[in-house]
Amino acid sequence: MKRILVPTDFSDHAGNALKVAAVIARKNKCEIFLLHLLELPNHMNDSVTGADITPALMLFIKKVNENLQKIKEQPYLKGIPVHVSVQFEKAFSGILSFNKKNKIDLIVMGSHGTSGIEEIIIGSNTEKVVRLSEIPVLVIKKDVGKLKFKNFVFASDFSKEAKKPFKKMMEFAKIFDANLFLVMICTPNSFKTTLAAEKVMGAFMAEFDLPNYSSHLFNDANIESGIINFSKTIDADLIGLCTHGRTGLAHFFNGSISEDLVNHTTRPVITFRI
Template identity: 25%
Template sequence: MKTIVVPFDFSSYSLEAVKTAQKLSAKSGAEIICVTVIPSEVDWEKLSEEAKTKYPDLLEQYEEAKELLPGYIRDIAPAKVPILQQIRIGMPHELILRVVEESKADLLVLGAHGKGYTEGNFIGSTLQKVLRKSTCPVLAVKEAMNGNDFKKVAFASNFGPSSKNAFDKIKSLIKVFRTSVHLLYVNTPEHFASSDEIAQSMNSFTHGNEEIVFHQHVFNDKEVENGIIHFTSNHDIAWVVLVSGKRSSSSSYLIGTTETLLYKSKLGVLSVTV
């Protein structure tokens, strides 16, 4: 893992994301790019310098962020490795994804909510849009994760072919922390599978990854989300990996599960799209 992108909007949740990225960077040596987007519907990056002068409010916000951000990050989240900082103007989700593409990021870490969040609301709209379009795995957090949190993870899936492709995208992260991976199939009335079927799928999934410690679990619940929450609570697991694919696919959980877990729990949720 070489590059981690972290959106930062001065909210408490984005600070938790920065702290999480620092823990990942300290272990992996990855570079952190912190991107702050000043929201605007103006396509700022296509404007000429002369045209930009017609938006004095945006220019003022840009200069203010440019002046305050470096010292603010340094004070609230001190770290040995410097954080590269970018300030952009435009639609937040579009520019976050643009930075991911430009930097060829391996991981995007962001807060479950953004600036202006009111307790009790669903997750932020920026996160929802980023989850659906990001080309790299997205780790969404409510609270900062520490090194011990990364020692074990729940990989919740139906363990179809796409799940193995998704695991390949995060294998470097798993290896860095020597994470024990708890394979989790939540058996629900709507999508019931026999123990033999699940074991066969999990054994196929682990084949070729013998250097990683896996544990296999089947957990019965009426709903996938509640099953994941109850399982992780019972096993003292702080984060979960979900495979997000096309909504027509039966081999992976949907992005809606990611959103619901973030809303109902304090779990870190790593969404991997295939």
């Protein structure tokens, strides 16, 4: 992991994400790409692509670049290569297209979360990026203070399809020399006996060499609450899990545990695409 993208709207949430990205970049000798996205009204799109840019828009772009330069000069970024960009595109699609063009390895995003009818109808840009990104996405909900990521919960069903994202999770955990708490959540709708669950997890872990880990089975009403409640019991610094990237009707009917967690927990969440 060498290239980290941090989208910013100049909010406190984006600032918290950038501070986390700076810690990761310093530990792993990464460079940071700081991106601001401008979503313009349809009637202005032609003026941006053509030669005739309105004076008001020029002034606004100038102000955005000044703000990016101020951020770049923050003391906590000293010594870290930081590249700033402004892109005219919708937030979530702009982030995804920027990743491909610049071969980004990790996205670190701030989020305030959504709930209720806003979550159902609109969703957040962070939620959409979590759903569609091919690369890991780390979501920061608040100022994490002195970042450590020492206790790292990774929740999974430990099936064969989880092996590839699990390897990416291991790479991230090594950056912080984290203690891994591997947990399978057992619910009334996805019940496994203790012996059956231990057999699945044992077979999965036999293929990996992990020095600092423990495996757990946790019972709860549903998977989301199980992950949140288990994380509380071990005072987790970070929650990790896989996402299938469902879209369309499959997403509407099945939902996404990753997106629900991003919206509803205050702990940092990192997702890895299956």
